[in-house]
Each structure stands twice: as structure tokens, then as C-alpha cells.
Amino acid sequence: MIIDGKKEAEVLREEIKKEIISIKKKTNRVPGLAVILIGEHIPSQIYVKNKEKNSKEVGINFNLIKYSHDVSQEEVLNKIKELNNDNSISGILVQLPLPDQIRQVRIVNSIDPSKDVDGFSPINVGNLASGYNGIVPCTPKGCLMLIKKIEKNLSGKHAVIIGRSNLNGKPMAQLLLKENCTITITHSKTKNLKEKCLKADILVTAVGVANLVKKDWVKDGSIIIDVGINKQGDKIVGDVSFEEVKNKVKAITPVPGGVGPMTIACLLKNTLECFKARLT
């Protein structure tokens, strides 16, 4: 089975849109999302454009704040302070990667954790690691939703994650642990990666290596979630050799049209959740 992330994201966006309409009727307020984009990094510009389009479609007020690549850290920190204190802003996102003069840790630490729609602030990371409620990073949140469309009860499943990033690998592991999976996190220094992947009931890969995972790396009947986005000629492909793997496994996400649309839909969901938390 091929998991249709585009369709699942559409369903989620529709739910979000309905909820925003209903809250607006009662309160005359809508969520506001502020996105800070620094420099001319082309993929970042494309991602932010998509976030803007999707936000507007569901009725979120989208505020784009653009800086040139040589903006000072202080100027960005001052803007974040202003957004933290702005009642019309429910969520703040600083698009990564950042230029060298800006330290990511300073930025991530400066965002009010209750507006941190990326779930990258230490408070939200700590909440997730402790199994408490908090804001969960969008990509792993979307991945888990797709996995649960296929398999409701993940208890006792062996999940193998390729990649240990703060954006995906680490929070993905925490989420699947909360679902009572047994977790193996692998990375560039891992030995015998193929053998480890072969033990996976659920395999999540986010490393950015085209066609890394081949047919003889996956177990029959497993669930494969491909977070990779790689350019191959004029095509975008994932980390998994999709054509040869798809007939061996129970379910697999395509690239594009798998995890990507769900990530953005989860950003909208996080923004709505931050907005609702402020209403009460």
C-alpha cells in the first residue's frame, strides 16, 4: 500500500479550517503565525511559500518577516521578543538553516515555548523526552499520524530510525517510545545498518541519501516512512528505492506526496493548538 500523504494532509487541513471558522464565530479571533526567513536559501524560500499558502487556506493570519543574509543576531532576537509579546501572534517559526553569524541555540531559546510551533525549544524538547504534553515537532508528528493510519496499536513493534537530527530522528524516537515501540536510532557512524534495518517493523529514514534503503534492507510486511528529500537529475526522490521496495512492504510513503504535505499540515495544527491554549 502506498500511503497518500497529500490526501491525509488535505483531510487534516479541512478539520483545522472548520475549527478556525467555528472559533472565529465565537470569539472573532483567528490564529496568527509569524515566520522569520533569513537570506536567500532557495529550499527555505520554497518551504516558506508553501507554509504561507497553506496557512492562508485554513484561515491563519500569516506574517512573513524577511531579513537579508547579513542581519545581526541582535536584530532577530529583538523581533522575536516583540512577537513573544504580541497577542495577535499564536506561533513563531524561524526557518532553518541560519547564516553563520546567528547561533541557532540563541534563537531557539528566545522563542516563548508556548508559541514555539516547531517544538524546538528546550522546554518542548524536555516535555517530549519526559513523556509530558507539549508542542511536538511537525515532521515526526506527521510521520506518526501516517504510521497510525496503517497500524493503530504500535505496542511492542521494533522501530528503526535512520538519522539522529533534532528536527526528526530524536523526536521521532521519543514519539514512538511513547507508543511502546522498541527503538533503534542509527546514524552515519552506525555499523551494519542494513542488518539493523532488516529487523524493523517500522522504518523511518531522514538522512538525505537517495536510494539508500534497498529491497534487501527491509522486512516483509513492514511500514516505511521516507522523510528524505533528494534531487536526482530533475526529479525529487527520497532515501528509499521506492519502486523496488514498495511491493515487499505493508505500506510506504512516496516522495513527493508522503511526509512533506503532512509536515505543513502539522505546523497548522500546532499553530491552532497554541492559539487555543491562549484563548482559555
Ligand code: GUN
Ligand atoms: N528547515 C527545514 N525544516 C524545518 C522545520 O521543520 N522548521 C524550521 N524552522 N526550519 C526548517
